Amino acid sequence: MITISILGSGKVAYHLVLNILEQDNLHLQQIYARNIHEIDNLVNADRIVTNINDLKPADVFFIAVSDDAIGKVSKSICLKNQLIVHVSGTISIEAIQNSPRKGVFYMLQTFSKDRKVDFSQIPFCIEATTTEDFSLLEQIALCFSEKVYKINSEQRKAIHLAAVFVNNFTNHMYILGEEICKENKVPFDILKPLIAETANKINSLSPKNAQTGPAIRNDQTTIDKHLDLLKNKNYKDIYRIITKSIQNIN
Amino acid sequence: MITISILGSGKVAYHLVLNILEQDNLHLQQIYARNIHEIDNLVNADRIVTNINDLKPADVFFIAVSDDAIGKVSKSICLKNQLIVHVSGTISIEAIQNSPRKGVFYMLQTFSKDRKVDFSQIPFCIEATTTEDFSLLEQIALCFSEKVYKINSEQRKAIHLAAVFVNNFTNHMYILGEEICKENKVPFDILKPLIAETANKINSLSPKNAQTGPAIRNDQTTIDKHLDLLKNKNYKDIYRIITKSIQNIN
Incomplete structure (x- = not known):
């Protein structure tokens, strides 16, 4: 004992x-x-x-x-x-x-x-x-x-930082998704199967191979439409900077 | 048929x-x-x-x-x-x-x-x-x-935008998490239970109630340590802007 x-x-x-x-x-x-x-x-x-x-x-x-x-x-x-x-x-x-x-x-x-x-x-x-x-x-x-x-302590600090990205920041993406749904009178539940699949997908594909969407396929028309739909300056900045980062990595 | x-x-x-x-x-x-x-x-x-x-x-x-x-x-x-x-x-x-x-x-x-x-x-x-x-x-x-x-078409465009946040951008957070793990010789698998729980959590808590981490508790010491650990300027910018957004919303 x-x-x-x-x-x-x-x-x-x-x-x-x-x-x-x-x-x-x-x-x-x-x-x-x-x-x-x-x-x-x-x-x-x-x-x-x-x-x-x-x-x-x-x-x-x-x-x-x-x-x-x-x-x-x-x-x-x-x-x-x-x-x-x-x-x-x-x-x-x-x-x-x-x-x-x-x-x-x-x-x-x-x-x-x-x-x-x-x-x-x-x-x-x-x-x-x-x-x-x-x-x-x-x-x-x-x-x-x-x-x-x-x-060790150095690795642990890095893991904690990585955890902020995959948990805290991911959860914030859910909050933004929920806000966009509310503004357009769509139930947030409609996004839940996509959220579940996004997390499940990386058990069979690496995150790099799982990446989809307008940023990775350089679809500037859709990117511009999305930026136009976003009225909040902060959300626009988040959209722009993550889009750029997706395009830089892949 | x-x-x-x-x-x-x-x-x-x-x-x-x-x-x-x-x-x-x-x-x-x-x-x-x-x-x-x-x-x-x-x-x-x-x-x-x-x-x-x-x-x-x-x-x-x-x-x-x-x-x-x-x-x-x-x-x-x-x-x-x-x-x-x-x-x-x-x-x-x-x-x-x-x-x-x-x-x-x-x-x-x-x-x-x-x-x-x-x-x-x-x-x-x-x-x-x-x-x-x-x-x-x-x-x-x-x-x-x-x-x-x-x-309708307007709602659908908004849903698609929300989907970019909860899927494309979330997946990019996984990619950044994986990169940080690789740099520190930690297996990416260590983050997978956290990724799964982050997605599951919103089935019982709203995303706002599910938010945790240094940004939401205004823990500037940890935020500064994380920014210091991040060497890539683009990742630093992502960290800063999402942290700010979490603090603005809640």
């Missing part, structure tokens, strides 16, 4: 707690949270601490707080020689203070409180200062998923 | 032919194609014509050629009083020449020759100059899918 304590009560902490509780080989020992109400529906009050000094030793401490608080929170853990691990995509392993045993446990997925995430489909990107601690984190990740990767 | 003839041999014509052949209630009468080799593995040579004057009357003619050839090809059909239908997202129904019976049969999906498309998941956007012809096109679409929409 691996004992785990979590520091934090945001979206990632919430999903991590939820999924640790489902695992027979993992024991959720304590949660340190300032906003107890975010998390107190998941565990009994006796496992929640609001004073960091009330944390007991555990096999691993997961710090799931905002990026800029990782250093400070890790510094506040007074227990000696514990494995302290953060879950951020962008922060170096060296941000962890006051312990020689550092690790990163980055779950490459998008988390929203209102949607359950299938942990078996998450790629876990793991890093640790010692081989033993790496093995321990790997063992925890393997409880959830087969997709476990050894990823 | 509805008799259909197809003019064209590109990607859309190819998938249309393939799917008509699977339907018991539809009879594929003839295909007019300049590039026979694209399509001659699907039907016997006696159903392919290379001279447009060899077309016999049919219940409907689908013109699946490039947008700028629609007018010219429709003009070349010498048969009188036939229902002539194009399949373009951007061209007005009025582009069809020489017949009072005009229609549009726009399949809102992304087509590549190397990937089979599930027609039961395609939204069909239909328009026709007469009620009878609309019903006929609706009947054909319902053979394939339950998702049949009455969409």
Whole structure:
């Protein structure tokens, strides 16, 4: 049995707690949270601490707080020689203070409180200062998923950047699609099969081979019509710059 | 039995032919194609014509050629009083020449020759100059899918524009994600669960509620780190402009 304590009560902490509780080989020992109400529906009050000094030793401490608080929170853990691990995509392993045993446990997925995430489909990107601690984190990740990767801090930062493109920016494309539908009294649902196929397609074709549309076939007539339809200057700029980028790459 | 003839041999014509052949209630009468080799593995040579004057009357003619050839090809059909239908997202129904019976049969999906498309998941956007012809096109679409929409030319042009954002531009985000992975010796497969979840998420949350990442939480530290990691000026511009747009909308 691996004992785990979590520091934090945001979206990632919430999903991590939820999924640790489902695992027979993992024991959720304590949660340190300032906003107890975010998390107190998941565990009994006796496992929640609001004073960091009330944390007991555990096999691993997961710090799931905002990026800029990782250093400070890790510094506040007074227990000696514990494995302290953060879950951020962008922060170096060296941000962890006051312990020689550092690790990163980055779950490459998008988390929203209102949607359950299938942990078996998450790629876990793991890093640790010692081989033993790496093995321990790997063992925890393997409880959830087969997709476990050894990823160093530089690679992880690049993956996080790539994730911004394929998730955050893609989702923004959905928002723009929804806006255009609304303006023209068309239900957004009409775009959903296309959105699903766009994502599925890259399982059988590389993104480069999957590219279609006016930009890639240099159909300037359609491009001009689209720019004419777009009234919002910002959307016009997005259209122009991505069109140019598609034409540059291929 | 509805008799259909197809003019064209590109990607859309190819998938249309393939799917008509699977339907018991539809009879594929003839295909007019300049590039026979694209399509001659699907039907016997006696159903392919290379001279447009060899077309016999049919219940409907689908013109699946490039947008700028629609007018010219429709003009070349010498048969009188036939229902002539194009399949373009951007061209007005009025582009069809020489017949009072005009229609549009726009399949809102992304087509590549190397990937089979599930027609039961395609939204069909239909328009026709007469009620009878609309019903006929609706009947054909319902053979394939339950998702049949009455969409006028203005709405269709907007849908096509929205489709460019959610498909073409989204796919370009995948290409950029893949490039960043390659540069950092990380397998692109690591992003695939995130790509799948990004698309699935909007079935339970609106795109606005699904938005996550540094832009929406105004995390300027991470935004600056990402811009610093991006060496390509064009990608930097894309990052900046979409980040700004996310911050403007929400």
